[in-house]
Amino acid sequence: MPKHLGDAVLCLGALRLLAAVPGSRVRLVCPSQLILDLLADQGSWQRGSAAFVSAKYSVAVLLAPSMRVALAARKAGLRQLIGLPSDGRGWLLSQRVAGPDQALPSQGLPSLLPGEHQADAYERVARHVVQSLVGTERFGPADRRYTLGAPGRDRGRDAWLSTGRPTLLLHPYSAGLATKRWAMNDWLELGRLLRSAKARPIVTGGPGDEDYRLAAELGTALEAPVLAGDSTLSPAAWVSLADCVGRQLLCDTGLAHLAAAAGLEPIVLFGPTDPARHAPSGGTVVWGGRDLSCAPCYRSPCAAALPHACMGHDPDEVAGLLKLRAGPPPGAV
Template identity: 30%
Template sequence: MALKATLLKRLDAAVGPLLTWLLPKRGLPDSLPSPLRFLVIRPGGIGDAVLLIPALRALQETFPGCSIDLLAESRNAAAFQMCPGLNRVLRYDSLTQVASVLRTPYDVVIDSEQWYRLSAVLARLVRARRSIGFCTNDRGRLFTDPVPYTLDDYELLSFFRLLAPLGVQPPRGTSAPFLKLPAGAKEGARRLLAPLEGRSFVAVFPGASVPEKQWGEDNFRQVAEGLVAAGIAVVVVGGDDARAVGERLARGGVALNLAGKGGLMESAAVLAEAGVLLSGDSGVLHLAAGLGTATVSLFGPSDAEKWAPKGERHVKFTSSLSCAPCSRYGTIRCSAGACCLDVAPSEVTAAMLRLCEKDRRP
């Protein structure tokens, strides 16, 4: 049975600091000319998992024939189906599978968690000659190679900092598609999109992980109505958090509601077919960018420089409030409410239409 994310966070707060200081400090790293067995730890949501995949692929390219085990939570593990060549994807929130990892020897363990301590404790307990992780707090003492973490880097590039001790270089560009859909995902997407009868469309994700990131149903409705008036079909995507909004938009005749339908891979295949995605700061946003889909993103409490996709096919809107962005290490300190709300739907609609027009050009 998987441990819930909220329980993991409570455990981290309760015992993480104590365990961090009770465990002996790691010594100097061993010299490993050609490591072959890696364990990479990635708790958290889909967005972080997606942005880690370019680093995993670079690790595979730098060390041909290496074996990479991935330890992920149940809520983000499916994202790694889009990273071919991994040996195993195990569950960080399963005590049985964690025990299996602790019995397995590795050359290198890489903890990609940015802040919480339990993953660093686990990395310290794994039988590995070398361990790498972010030193955002006292967790850094548990690694042979503690790596600085900065809020100034695009998060995709932050993960490449973890590979620097192994001589892996970051990419020159960060806008190229880097996700690969597994076999069968496209067929599932075709079934979901059948009501459109082959028409081109844009995708809209009206959900948000926290209230402060929500833009408002009426704003999404106005954008959808503007796109439909311009002859562009609208598809609502997302999980159960977006289902109710999607149903209301569908009843109003402005969208096809696919929220809560199909699994993550079918949803990803729908995003790959979309002309543009409209989304707040979310895992859906990073999925679309990783698949090569143009995006329009809405950033209020989150830092767009840190999290927004890069490149000319990605347009971002940020809050004009002086207190934004207020999010630090995943914690939002918001006193103004949903600070995306000062972005006008007409501006967002115009940006989506411009991106659609670019895609139509020969």
């Protein structure tokens, strides 16, 4: 399993295809306990583990595309390895899964990137496995939905009530490439516009220092409640909070994928990365790199002649998108 939140959410369709094979016992392997906890109740698979467990006749389905994962499976004694031959690991695989006939352009991009949308790539691997095991040639659409359980729903709703029933969720941090983040000055300008529209924002973030710093800076400037650092919600509780709030604005981050998989419609600001590969399954993607010759790009720091032009989203335009969804939040009672 991939260890990043967004990639793990995009695996849901593939995991359910594998779990539907008669007589199969699917065990999730992921170094992130947060991911294992999030997906534990999403399908008929066994409780996951952080490392591969060798067992006779076991098949290791490598959804994570790296060489490191393939080497770990071999080291654990597994001999049947199936996956995409990415990152130069083809020689380690017992079955190589072919990519799409018409792959997305990849020149100058990292070798780990798929030639299609990431969810489609995961499901391509799963369909290959199912066909090789049971000979099935026809597949229905994979179920990519995330279903929120009662504990997460209750915690998120409690957070919404205790913070004054906010009507707009802002999440300024994006892990990985710093170039995926919208400038703080733009967040602050957006906040000024939203205050004039009488929106009641809440700012969320994660437990990391930089994550918390950005959330706290924005929350303080907007005089808005902040849930970050020690008050960070679990992903499931965050989805429930986002549902109660009703409107969400994020950069390209894993929580955007989780929100979309849960049936929400977040507004997601994309910049250097490629929406054709990484867009959430729902909501509105605003891609600042659409008309730039240097995009998509996965470099950091930015080396463009006009640095960070791909994240130059106009706060007025973003505010306009948010106002289109004005009205009582879906979770309001």
